[in-house]
Amino acid sequence: MKNIVLFDLDGTLTDSSEGILNSICYMLEKQGLMIPDTETLHSFIGPPLGESLQELYELTEAESKKAVKLYRDHYAEYGIKQLTIYAGIDKALAELAKEYPLALATSKPEIFAKQILENTGLSGYFTGIFGADLIGGRSKKTDVIAYALKQSSATAGVMVGDRKFDIIGAKENRLMSIGVLYGFGDQQELIAAGADQIVARVDELPAAIKSSFK
Incomplete structure (x- = not known):
């Protein structure tokens, strides 16, 4: 081709901002992580989520993988429609x-x-x-x-x-x-x-x- x-x-x-951000906030709350300001939240849209979590919250790779799974589970059920x-x-x-x-x-x-x-x-x-x-x-x-x-x-x-x-x-x-x-x-x-x-x-x-x- x-x-x-x-x-x-x-x-x-x-x-897709509504569904993505709702799922990110859900994940952060479940992980006991502070929900950042709106500008920082929007910075999650685009790059790989795990990398953003490791950079912003200094999570280990294992911790970020657990957080990403929480995000994906919520997104698959709710966010994908928003x-x-x-x-x-x-x-x-x-x-x-x-x-x-x-x-x-x-x-x-x-x-x-x-x-x-x-x-x-x-x-x-x-x-x-x-x-x-x-x-x-x-x-x-x-x-x-x-x-x-x-x-x-x-x-x-x-x-x-x-x-x-x-x-x-x-x-x-x-x-x-x-x-x-x-x-x-x-x-x-x-x-x-x-x-x-x-x-x-x-x-x-x-x-x-x-x-x-x-």
Whole structure:
């Protein structure tokens, strides 16, 4: 396969903040850990959860694994349903799917990502859904993107996402990158990470992606 368009999930296709943050707060309470301010809470969205817990709370690897399991158990039952699709995503994906193979590349566990795309009716636009595994062997965005490219037999493409992890992961896999401002990141973060393009609105995505392949 030639060119491929990879999409992040949380903050790019869906606003999943309610479900993620509710599950994080549940986990922190169960672990007897202080619930941080809103800005810090939102920083959990994007990077691998275990790494964030070890960094912010100085947990051991064993402690973070226990906390991640609490989070996932709660998220699987409740959080996975607490999200909305960003307005215009259906239209953008329908337009792009006519010209390019689309795939999902998310740090969310693959089993959850597949369920979310089925629940939201977006799965039909994608030729592949690729995410993290449940044992921590594939959790960083760079590794997920590499896995997606290998499974798709793609040699080039563009990564679309809202956080620096998407942009850095794209660069480390020699892909072009497009940062979106309607998600959980901000312009300063995306510029610092080296995004090739930055768009503010969903309806700007098709043109930005098409220009990446010129």
